[in-house]
Amino acid sequence: MMDNIVLEKIKVTELEEPMRCIDWLIGKFQLYPTRSSLKKVIKRGEIFINGEPATTGKWIHVGDSIELLDSLRRLPKAIDIRIPILYEDDFIIVVNKPPGLLTSGNNYDTLVNAMIGKGTLSTRPDAWEWYRPLHRLDRSTGGLVLMSKTSAAHRELAEQFERREVDKIYQAIVKGSSPEEGNIDSKVGGKVANTTFKTLQKVNSVKSEKLSLLELRPKTGRTHQLRIHCAEIGYPILGDKLYDDVKKTLSHKGLFLVATGLKFFHPATNERVSIQIDTPSKFIALLEREKRWYDRVHKN
Numbered sequence: 001m002m003d004n005i006v007l008e009k010i011k012v013t014e015l016e017e018p019m020r021c022i023d024w025l026i027g028k029f030q031l032y033p034t035r036s037s038l039k040k041v042i043k044r045g046e047i048f049i050n051g052e053p054a055t056t057g058k059w060i061h062v063g064d065s066i067e068l069l070d071s072l073r074r075l076p077k078a079i080d081i082r083i084p085i086l087y088e089d090d091f092i093i094v095v096n097k098p099p100g101l102l103t104s105g106n107n108y109d110t111l112v113n114a115m116i117g118k119g120t121l122s123t124r125p126d127a128w129e130w131y132r133p134l135h136r137l138d139r140s141t142g143g144l145v146l147m148s149k150t151s152a153a154h155r156e157l158a159e160q161f162e163r164r165e166v167d168k169i170y171q172a173i174v175k176g177s178s179p180e181e182g183n184i185d186s187k188v189g190g191k192v193a194n195t196t197f198k199t200l201q202k203v204n205s206v207k208s209e210k211l212s213l214l215e216l217r218p219k220t221g222r223t224h225q226l227r228i229h230c231a232e233i234g235y236p237i238l239g240d241k242l243y244d245d246v247k248k249t250l251s252h253k254g255l256f257l258v259a260t261g262l263k264f265f266h267p268a269t270n271e272r273v274s275i276q277i278d279t280p281s282k283f284i285a286l287l288e289r290e291k292r293w294y295d296r297v298h299k300n
Contacts, residue, residue: 010029010066033158034162046069048066083096083118085119095115099139099255103137122150128150134161138224144275167217170217171216173287174211175208177202183195198215208238231243239256260278
C-alpha cells in the first residue's frame with residue numbers, strides 16, 4: 001500500500017449478502033458520499049479493500065477492511081504567481097485564478113501550487129495542509145474558484161455542487177449579435193447540459209460585424225460546456241481556437257471567458273455567500289478598441 005494518510009477506515013461488520021463496492025460505499029465516506037464522487041476517488045486509487053486497490057465492481061463481504069487514503073499527502077511545490085484572494089475564513093477561500101493556469105492536477109503550474117503559502121490555513125481539527133478546489137476552470141479561463149480548507153467544508157460544498165445548489169456566473173465576449181437572452185439545452189459529451197444567458201452589451205466590429213458581451217449561467221458542469229454551447233448557437237467565444245474557425249479566431253489575446261460570480265451556502269453557517277468580480281479590464285478595452293476601429297473605418 002502507498003505511504004499515504006488514512007482519512008477514514010471502515011470495518012464491514014454487517015452485510016446480508018455480498019455487494020459491489022460502488023453500491024455499498026455510497027454514503028459511507030463523509031468526504032465522498034455520492035456515486036459520482038466515489039467513482040472518481042476509486043479511479044484515482046485512493047480506496048483500498050483489505051490492503052488492495054478497490055475497483056467499482058469489486059465485491060464487499062463481512063469482515064472486509066476498507067480505507068480511504070489521501071494520495072495528496074506530499075505538500076505541492078509552491079510557485080510564485082500572484083493570486084488575488086476575494087474571500088477567506090477558517091473554512092473556505094475564494095480566489096481569482098488567472099488564465100493560463102491549470103486549476104489542479106499533476107502539472108507543476110496549477111492554482112493548487114500557486115496557493116501554497118498564501119492566505120491562512122484553517123485551525124480546525126480536520127484542516128487540510130493546503131487548499132483543495134471544489135470545481136475546475138479550464139487553463140484558458142480565468143476567474144473565481146472556490147477552495148476548501150477543511151475536509152468537512154469540502155464534503156458539504158461538494159454535496160452542494162452535486163445537488164446543483166451552487167450558482168456559477170460567467171462573462172464572455174462572443175462573435176455576432178446575440179439575442180437579448182436565451183436558454184441552451186443540448187448534450188455535451190453525451191450528457192444533458194443546460195446554460196442560460198443574457199446580453200450585456202453589443203458593439204460594432206470590423207472583423208466580426210458585431211461582438212456581444214454575455215452573462216452565462218451554466219446549470220450543469222460539463223467540460224467546455226459554455227464554449228460548446230456558444231459555438232452551437234452560432235456565437236463562438238472570442239479567442240476560442242478549439243470551437244471556432246481557426247482562420248477567423250483572434251490570435252494571441254487568449255480566450256474571452258471569465259468566471260465572475262459564485263453563490264453558495266456557507267459550509268459552517270449555512271448563510272448564503274455571494275462573491276462577484278467586475279468585467280475584466282481586458283474585456284472592456286477590447287470592446288472599446290473594436291468600437292473605435294469600426295467608427296474610424298466607417299467615417300472614411
